[in-house]
Amino acid sequence: MRENIGFKGYTGIVYMFVMLAACAGVGVWLICLWATAEEPNEVYLPLGVILAAVGLACGVLGVIRCFRPAVLVQLDEKNVYLWQRKGTVAVSLRAVSKVEAGEAYRSLSRSGSVTVTSSSGAKVSVSGLSDPLDVRIRIERAAEAARAAAEKKAKPGS
Structure with missing residues (x-):
């Protein structure tokens, strides 16, 4: 879910x-x-x-x-979903190599963006977030947990 x-x-x-x-x-x-x-x-x-x-x-x-959706970033056990104009982009949590967050004062407002870089080098970014630092932390934690679960599953006899 x-x-x-x-x-x-x-x-x-x-x-x-x-x-x-x-x-x-x-x-x-x-x-x-x-x-x-x-x-x-x-x-x-x-x-x-x-x-x-x-x-x-x-x-x-x-x-x-x-007209943008209220929810721009979603997370489940395997993927992070980032809203783009063309549709939602799913990035595998095991493939996440870097997550960057930045706050900007665009249009006199405090909003920010999150950029997720996968191990293949592809970058997916979403802007206009109300709390980009919290989003970055949650994605990083979920990515670490997904990688740890994959390593544990890959080890025989565990």
Whole structure:
């Protein structure tokens, strides 16, 4: 049975929507100021369009993040499952050679990423985790336990 260990962080989504409201609001205000002025200033329109575009981009990123699943990393006795845009990727715990975790302050939010490297050199990464250090520790412990169980099973007479 799979255990849910890595959850998406919601603070980044909230900050994206705040950026949407701020940038798009100021941008639309500048465009309206330009449109209603008796003597239009040429600076208002391009600045307003740029700010409105930045606000729209933040809104689109926020919506994309909303549609990601709530659980990004799962674990069972044999595999770790990492969510990717193309689908969930399973990595055998016995094949895990390295697990890296990093915290980032993206979009003014505290989120992080976990990268799992297999013994073949393939890397699978997932970002936007609320607690990447805990996820890394749990994957490392499960990988050590899976390798120990495989060694114990491989030894004859045990």
